[in-house]
Amino acid sequence: MSSDQTPNGQTPEDALSEAEERAQRRMLRRRGRTGGESSGRRGLRRDKSASFLRDGDGPMVVMEDVKKVYEGKDGGTTALDDVSLEVDSGEFVFLVGQSGSGKSTFIRLLTKELDSSSGRVVVGGRDLTRLRRGRIPYLRRSIGTIFQDYKLLPGRTAYENVAYALEIIGESPRNIKRMVPEVLTLVGLGEKGERYPNELSGGEQQRVSVARSFVNQPRLLIADEPTGNLDPDTSIGIMQLLYRINRTGTTVIMATHDRDLVDKMQMRVVELEDGKIIRDQRQARYALAD
Amino acid sequence: MRKARFFIAEALRSIRANMAVAIAATTTVAIAVFVLGAFIPSFLFVQSAVDQQKDRIDVRAYISDPATVDQVAELEAGIVALQSDGTVESFDFVDKQEALEIMRERLQDPTILEELPGNPFPRSYIIKPAQAERSGDIIAALRDFPAIDPSAGVVDGGETTSRLLDVARFIQWTGLGLIVILLIASLLLIANTIRLSVFARRREVEIMRLVGGTNWFIRWPFVIEGIVCGLIGAALAVGLLWAVKIGVVDNWIVENDDSLTRDTATTIGFSALAGILIASGAIVGALGSGITIRRFLKV
Ligand SMILES: Nc1ncnc2c1ncn2[C@@H]1O[C@H](COP(=O)(O)OP(=O)(O)O)[C@@H](O)[C@H]1O
Ligand SMILES: [Mg+2]
Numbered sequence: 095m096s097s098d099q100t101p102n103g104q105t106p107e108d109a110l111s112e113a114e115e116r117a118q119r120r121m122l123r124r125r126g127r128t129g130g131e132s133s134g135r136r137g138l139r140r141d142k143s144a145s146f147l148r149d150g151d152g153p154m155v156v157m158e159d160v161k162k163v164y165e166g167k168d169g170g171t172t173a174l175d176d177v178s179l180e181v182d183s184g185e186f187v188f189l190v191g192q193s194g195s196g197k198s199t200f201i202r203l204l205t206k207e208l209d210s211s212s213g214r215v216v217v218g219g220r221d222l223t224r225l226r227r228g229r230i231p232y233l234r235r236s237i238g239t240i241f242q243d244y245k246l247l248p249g250r251t252a253y254e255n256v257a258y259a260l261e262i263i264g265e266s267p268r269n270i271k272r273m274v275p276e277v278l279t280l281v282g283l284g285e286k287g288e289r290y291p292n293e294l295s296g297g298e299q300q301r302v303s304v305a306r307s308f309v310n311q312p313r314l315l316i317a318d319e320p321t322g323n324l325d326p327d328t329s330i331g332i333m334q335l336l337y338r339i340n341r342t343g344t345t346v347i348m349a350t351h352d353r354d355l356v357d358k359m360q361m362r363v364v365e366l367e368d369g370k371i372i373r374d375q376r377q378a379r380y381a382l383a384d
Numbered sequence: 385m386r387k388a389r390f391f392i393a394e395a396l397r398s399i400r401a402n403m404a405v406a407i408a409a410t411t412t413v414a415i416a417v418f419v420l421g422a423f424i425p426s427f428l429f430v431q432s433a434v435d436q437q438k439d440r441i442d443v444r445a446y447i448s449d450p451a452t453v454d455q456v457a458e459l460e461a462g463i464v465a466l467q468s469d470g471t472v473e474s475f476d477f478v479d480k481q482e483a484l485e486i487m488r489e490r491l492q493d494p495t496i497l498e499e500l501p502g503n504p505f506p507r508s509y510i511i512k513p514a515q516a517e518r519s520g521d522i523i524a525a526l527r528d529f530p531a532i533d534p535s536a537g538v539v540d541g542g543e544t545t546s547r548l549l550d551v552a553r554f555i556q557w558t559g560l561g562l563i564v565i566l567l568i569a570s571l572l573l574i575a576n577t578i579r580l581s582v583f584a585r586r587r588e589v590e591i592m593r594l595v596g597g598t599n600w601f602i603r604w605p606f607v608i609e610g611i612v613c614g615l616i617g618a619a620l621a622v623g624l625l626w627a628v629k630i631g632v633v634d635n636w637i638v639e640n641d642d643s644l645t646r647d648t649a650t651t652i653g654f655s656a657l658a659g660i661l662i663a664s665g666a667i668v669g670a671l672g673s674g675i676t677i678r679r680f681l682k683v
Contacts, residue, residue: 228599231593231597231598231599231601232596233596234594234595234596235595235596236596239594239595241594245591245594246591247591247592248587248588249397249401249588258592259595259596261390262592262595262596262597262598262601263596264387306595
């Protein structure tokens, strides 16, 4: 699957030791600002949207004793129970666990699609439990989101889908014309911008979704089973994209139950079971080794 | 400005994607505006004719022959007082000789008058009320002056006046009622059409929210969609009305050059009417979609 090779040939197996990784991350970020390897992306780093999440050395995500109960007749379902977690700026975290363990609930708390029943959720220094409703759009546009079902706008081409994220933040048509093709090329869809979602394969649609999620350079990217509908080879391609995005300094949180992928990457793994964190391990595999 | 262009483009995109719904909305507005456009000039024409009749209404205060000059002056002072408080617009004195002349002109065979002993016609004041509705007040105020002739008294058209006023009121209220009903009906129809459009695209709207679209960023295209449908519908109706005016009404006026058309009753000019109709199309479209998105597009 050469089409799933990222332009610089990066593969997941290149996983680095944590110290090296941090060093490289700092370097990539600096390059991102000063030109160098990714000179084309210098212009992309605009803080029109990212400004909502506060800069600084603090953690990107903090959850403190978070509980989420879905109300219902029979006392409701406790989807998350007493979850506490910190994710540092620039980290890559896999959120794993069986279906129904609370991964999606966790993810949806971060964009305030859901409100926690108790406890605190802080993203980029913003306490979401105290965020006014009118501010929610500003939170969401500063977080890149990727879903299992892609969530592309059906009546729009790949190009228009990516452009929409920029139109929302009031980007100028000139910049949109410049940025969208760049990002589409980056995800390997340079030639397919004019295709509609139903004219693209699942993997291609997910690439469009990845392009949309980071075209305005969010500092946090969350993905809920982004490879859930894709075959293994295509999944690796998407994984590589997310990895590369992470290497430019973007914090990535990815919910998945794709065992092979997690094992290959050797990243931090947070495991949920019945809404509780039962494991939080660096450079880990999907399952606890015996 | 750039935003406006983007929103208009989005609205047109949505219209293109939901052509059937857009056509339904446009047709609805076209029909409603057409009826409104036929109704407004007719209403104003009748209204104007009634107003003219009302202008002709006057009150007559008949003076008894034995009344003294002082008593007549006292009556005139009473009328002047009514004039200064705005009840009376103007008044005119008719003496016995003038009364006889008027009668002579009015009769087919004035020779009857020659057979009368002397001049039986009384002096009178012809009083024009500021509003036809106030004639009763004038009668009440003047009735008891000593100069008034006890048998002839102070009168207006009486029965005719009150019936005319009833008709005028009826036309006013039913006319206004019909206009309001028409506007509300087309508003609801537009609202319903936009609701269909929102429903057809609720998944899309959901995605727009998830990627951080603000309420109004998502809503504006729908509002503009409503306005565009309203404008096009109204324009169609105006075109149709123009055809009807040229083809039917103008011919009819030429062929029926009689009392009705020769009368000075007027109605609204076509360009003013077109302006009102197109504006109401746009407003109905905007309100219709506004109502819907407030109810169905909560973010
Ligand atoms: N909208 C909802 N209403 C009620 N219960 C829900 C809702 N969404 C999820 N749940 C329940 O919450 C639990 C966690 O679900 P979810 O977060 O979707 O898990 P995962 O993404 O790991 O499969 C499950 O038991 C699920 O049935
Ligand atoms: Mg899930």
